[in-house]
Amino acid sequence: MNEDSIKANIVQWTKSNADFTDPSAQRHWASEEIFWGVFSIPEDDIDVIGDVNGLDVVELGCGTAYFSAWLAKRGARPVGVDPTPAQLATARRMQAETGIEFPLVEAAAESVPLPDASFDLALSEYGASLWADPEQWVREAARLLRPGGRLIFLTNSILVYLCAPDIGVTTEQLQRPLFGMGRIQWPGEVGIEYHLPHGRWIGLLRDNGFAIEALHELRAHEDAVDPGYYDFVTVEWGRKWPAEEIWVARKL
Amino acid sequence: MKSADSVAANIAAWTRRNAEYTDPSAARAWASTELSWGKAGVPEAELDVLGDVSGLDIVELGCGTAFGTARLARLGARVVGVDPTPAQLETARRMQAETGIEFPLVEAPGEAVPLPDASFDLVISEHGAAAWADPERWLPEAYRLLRPGGRLVFLHTSPLAYCCFPAVGQITEQLQRPYFGLDAVVWPGDDGVEYQLTHAEWISLLRETGFLVERLIELQATESAVTHEYYNDVPVEWARQWPEEEIWVASKP
Numbered sequence: 001m002n003e004d005s006i007k008a009n010i011v012q013w014t015k016s017n018a019d020f021t022d023p024s025a026q027r028h029w030a031s032e033e034i035f036w037g038v039f040s041i042p043e044d045d046i047d048v049i050g051d052v053n054g055l056d057v058v059e060l061g062c063g064t065a066y067f068s069a070w071l072a073k074r075g076a077r078p079v080g081v082d083p084t085p086a087q088l089a090t091a092r093r094m095q096a097e098t099g100i101e102f103p104l105v106e107a108a109a110e111s112v113p114l115p116d117a118s119f120d121l122a123l124s125e126y127g128a129s130l131w132a133d134p135e136q137w138v139r140e141a142a143r144l145l146r147p148g149g150r151l152i153f154l155t156n157s158i159l160v161y162l163c164a165p166d167i168g169v170t171t172e173q174l175q176r177p178l179f180g181m182g183r184i185q186w187p188g189e190v191g192i193e194y195h196l197p198h199g200r201w202i203g204l205l206r207d208n209g210f211a212i213e214a215l216h217e218l219r220a221h222e223d224a225v226d227p228g229y230y231d232f233v234t235v236e237w238g239r240k241w242p243a244e245e246i247w248v249a250r251k252l
Numbered sequence: 253m254k255s256a257d258s259v260a261a262n263i264a265a266w267t268r269r270n271a272e273y274t275d276p277s278a279a280r281a282w283a284s285t286e287l288s289w290g291k292a293g294v295p296e297a298e299l300d301v302l303g304d305v306s307g308l309d310i311v312e313l314g315c316g317t318a319f320g321t322a323r324l325a326r327l328g329a330r331v332v333g334v335d336p337t338p339a340q341l342e343t344a345r346r347m348q349a350e351t352g353i354e355f356p357l358v359e360a361p362g363e364a365v366p367l368p369d370a371s372f373d374l375v376i377s378e379h380g381a382a383a384w385a386d387p388e389r390w391l392p393e394a395y396r397l398l399r400p401g402g403r404l405v406f407l408h409t410s411p412l413a414y415c416c417f418p419a420v421g422q423i424t425e426q427l428q429r430p431y432f433g434l435d436a437v438v439w440p441g442d443d444g445v446e447y448q449l450t451h452a453e454w455i456s457l458l459r460e461t462g463f464l465v466e467r468l469i470e471l472q473a474t475e476s477a478v479t480h481e482y483y484n485d486v487p488v489e490w491a492r493q494w495p496e497e498e499i500w501v502a503s504k505p
Binding site for chain 1: 412427450456493
């Protein structure tokens with residue numbers, strides 16, 4: 001296991017939780033709609049997940065677990081998994097405040113203490129998808145899913161990775177090579193991210209027994225605004241190029 | 253852009269390019285037995301895209317002067333070359349007569365191929381239909397031509413490269429045009445019509461057509477690759493850092 005990136009990311013997200021995800025948890029949990037990404041694209045516009053009523057769902061890297069809460073409101077039975085105790089404490093407080101209760105498990109997505117073939121949907125929204133080692137968490141997702149179950153994850157696009165300067169907002173210039181991309185620690189950051197080119201995502205998913213169902217490259221809509229806390233990209237950029245992408249795969 | 257218009261435009265473009273380059277270079281291209289991919293020159297032995305082709309029925313959509321088809325024939329495949337440009341097929345026929353490597357050549361665009369359903373194990377396109385035919389029409393044709401279990405392999409310019417080309421001139425390290433809305437592109441001063449989709453759209457169209465997505469290989473120019481003598485708008489230094497070309501592999505269930 002990549003103990004160093006797990007540890008670094010717990011430190012990173014303890015800090016980000018104090019800065020942003022804890023103070024914003026109430027607002028996120030209160031939403032009746034499911035939104036994707038920094039430009040808040042409604043699920044109802046892009047129909048990625050479909051009907052989740054009655055599904056067993058595991059969220060890998062749930063943070064404060066607002067996405068799991070959204071799915072619980074639609075009838076899913078979610079389990080939230082995250083390695084950062086501070087974020088899980090926020091999630092527990094929100095569960096007590098809202099009465100929306102579901103299991104929360106403190107674990108890294110690289111090694112999840114839950115049984116094989118026990119979920120219909122494995123989901124990661126800027127969780128494991130960006131902060132866990134893909135070779136390990138995709139294998140775990142495959143293990144956790146029942147045959148026919150789906151894996152859905154949102155992460156940064158390749159173009160953002162290529163065009164983001166070391167520090168600052170995403171540019172229109174290629175800043176680094178695509179070949180060799182993988183693990184990256186941005187200058188001045190504590191956390192460690194994992195980015196793969198599309199060819200390697202497809203290869204990794206296929207190697208773990210998934211069929212590729214869809215890739216959604218997200219476009220900021222006309223009335224979207226610049227992101228607040230996650231200010232790595234502007235809305236003008238996000239209308240021309242995908243800042244984020246969602247993969248959908250099915251376990252065979 | 254209607255497909256019929258792009259077929260006519262691309263026949264004109266490739267008649268011109270054949271006179272300039274693909275005809276004069278045909279003898280050299282046919283003489284080579286090397287199987288490698290794209291301008292990047294990545295050896296098939298390294299990527300293992302095709303596997304053993306001996307005994308397979310293979311159709312190449314947009315075969316041009318059919319040098320790639322000829323290399324597969326040498327490896328024991330039963331090949332058919334399909335291309336809409338009479339001038340390139342004429343060059344291919346001359347090379348067949350010179351080399352004694354004979355196989356059927358069919359004059360047709362990738363959008364409408366006059367060959368029977370379920371008659372091939374492998375459909376291949378290397379900068380052919382994959383770049384110059386309407387994907388909404390040539391992908392269903394590829395699917396129709398394949399037997400169950402057959403594979404589609406195609407190579408074309410990456411959408412990243414598309415985004416980095418200026419209207420005229422060499423590729424840059426700057427995003428020159430939006431990624432959203434890639435489609436039929438006519439470059440200023442050029443006569444052909446190129447088709448390009450986003451990765452999400454390729455996956456969606458392959459799935460809607462009935463294919464399973466098997467692989468996407470983003471090609472990195474090898475250390476020994478050099479900037480192409482004729483298709484010279486991408487310096488090899490660019491292609492060592494970013495994929496200028498990519499190969500999709502899909503299978504028919």
